[in-house]
Amino acid sequence: MAKLLIVIPAYNEEASIVPVVEDLIEHYPQYDYVIVNDGSRDHTAALCRQHDFHMIDLPVNLGLAGAFQTGLRYAAENGYDCALQFDADGQHLPRYIAPMLELLEGGADIVIGSRFVTVKKPKSLRMAGSYLISWAIRLTTGKAICDPTSGMRMFNRKMLEEFASNLNYAPEPDTISYLIKNGAVVKELQVQMGERTAGTSYLNFARSVEYMIKMGLSILLIQWFRKRDTLTPYTERSL
Numbered sequence: 001m002a003k004l005l006i007v008i009p010a011y012n013e014e015a016s017i018v019p020v021v022e023d024l025i026e027h028y029p030q031y032d033y034v035i036v037n038d039g040s041r042d043h044t045a046a047l048c049r050q051h052d053f054h055m056i057d058l059p060v061n062l063g064l065a066g067a068f069q070t071g072l073r074y075a076a077e078n079g080y081d082c083a084l085q086f087d088a089d090g091q092h093l094p095r096y097i098a099p100m101l102e103l104l105e106g107g108a109d110i111v112i113g114s115r116f117v118t119v120k121k122p123k124s125l126r127m128a129g130s131y132l133i134s135w136a137i138r139l140t141t142g143k144a145i146c147d148p149t150s151g152m153r154m155f156n157r158k159m160l161e162e163f164a165s166n167l168n169y170a171p172e173p174d175t176i177s178y179l180i181k182n183g184a185v186v187k188e189l190q191v192q193m194g195e196r197t198a199g200t201s202y203l204n205f206a207r208s209v210e211y212m213i214k215m216g217l218s219i220l221l222i223q224w225f226r227k228r229d230t231l232t233p234y235t236e237r238s239l
Contacts, residue, residue: 002081002105004097004154006033007071009064010088014043017088021053028094034074035088038067065170072155073164084154085171092152096191100154103187109159110176112145113152114188121146129212133173136219141180146188148173148215159184174218 006024010017017035024033034054037045039061048055056070068085075083082104086092092113100111121127133148153171155163159179163169180186 001030002101003079004031004101005071005075005078005080005083006031006086006094006097007068007075007083008033008035008086008088009038009067009071010035010040010044011038011061011067012040012042012044013088014040014047016090017044017053018047018051020088020090021048021051024094028097031084031097032080033086034071036067036071038062038064065172068171069163069169072160076157076161076164080157080160082154082156083160085151087151091193091195093192093194096152096189097154100152100189103189104154104156107185108187109156109184110179110186111154112147112150112176112186112188113154113191113193114145114147114150115191115193116146117188117190119190129215132212132216133219136216137173137177137180140219141177143180143186145173145176145180145186148176152191152193173215177219 008017008021013020021033021035024031032054034056035048037048037055037057039058045055045057048057056074058067058070062070072083082101084097084100086094096113100113103111115121121130130147130149134145137143137145137148151171153176162179163171169175176186
């Protein structure tokens with residue numbers, strides 16, 4: 001079985017981080033994990049230390065992209081074959097890790113835990129942005145991605161090295177679109193998402209609209225000007 005690291009970015013998740021990680025430790029001990037505390041201002045870091053969780057403690061808030069990249073760099077430097085982006089708020093369910101890993105080992109570069117492979121995406125104002133991003137990805141790559149905004153994503157060794165090494169590789173739909181356009185094999189697995197167990201998402205309505213517009217424009221326009229370094233092995237870049 002591939003050596004997998006579960007990367008858990010966490011910012012102000014004191015109310016949910018303990019049960020999320022304890023569930024992984026108790027029921028999924030075959031997988032390693034690391035929490036990337038992204039400069040939390042609450043007791044997230046203190047609780048992780050109290051429970052002796054594996055944690056990388058960032059002194060300042062870097063945002064999701066910086067925290068996730070930190071986790072993937074850790075995975076690349078410590079010999080992991082693949083890595084999973086996993087939320088600290090309880091929405092991602094670990095029972096889907098094994099089937100996602102099976103798809104990855106079957107030839108996928110990236111596997112997305114999708115809510116809408118066999119379940120129809122609701123036609124609502126909240127989902128309008130998801131429809132827009134899916135349309136933009138299909139227009140520019142020819143690939144249909146049913147749930148482009150899902151944050152439950154698994155990456156093989158080749159992908160985690162790219163994310164660990166390139167500054168403009170945020171774990172967002174525009175980067176997934178860019179990688180598809182450059183030959184990455186992306187597969188989706190139907191999953192259910194749990195409800196956030198505590199706290200509130202930073203994505204209110206206004207931020208959600210801004211995010212969807214930004215992603216749409218990036219996929220349609222900016223991606224054509226991105227550059228990709230795949231020729232230099234990660235170990236050489238790290239020297």
